[in-house]
Amino acid sequence: MIAYLQHLSYWDWLALGTLLLILEVFGAGGYLLWIGIAAASVGVLTYLFPALPWALQFVLFGLLSVLTAVFWWQRQRAGSKVSAQPGLNQRGSELIGRTFVLHEAIIGGRGKIRAGDSLWLVIGADLPVGSEVRVTGQDGVLLKVEPL
Template structure:
């Protein structure tokens, strides 16, 4: 067996196997590109190594674009889109200020966590409504 044929077979199998360790459908498509180069090298002996690598790069790019355009867009939508976006889950919540807003910054307690807030200056104890999120800072207005 020729070394280039064996090498591309191993690369294709390794990329496809790596997909099981780091799922995301990225390496799978590169594995398909390596498999295509494997078949080309197997069927047409004498292809220069530089041409093989160039074909692999081009086929990898094309196959990933095919995945992104036709397969990825059909991904299932989550029934809980805010699951890992904890700050955004608080939009609309009303709570009393734990610490007065002075100079535009204060603090409230929502659930078991304290949150930094920004809004108009208000005394402690004033009920406020969360209207937006900026990173981990909640934007509030008087409720």
């Protein structure tokens, strides 16, 4: 084994990089991509400097793997900024605080309101059709209402 390690060529590093990139295709979330790039980089360095000792090759691979992983981690954190539109893709949250007329009576704690061109299920105190209600919250697809 030690004889193999002492004679690592750039093909070995490029093969490792290719294997890691293939594994990345199966859904590693970006981490094997950067480690594969580090292995390919060591392969290029080994091609340019064929007398590079095997121990230094592994040290370079470790350092480049850590540096690229840190780069990826920082890039991921920078991409997760707070949205300027916090209610985006949260259908129903824009209805909180608005008032509506009951489309179907609330019986047994459930009824319906019409908001725009949609009917929404509501939960709250029993009320007859035509009562005005205010949306106070949301529980999944159910809107919580209270009488005005």
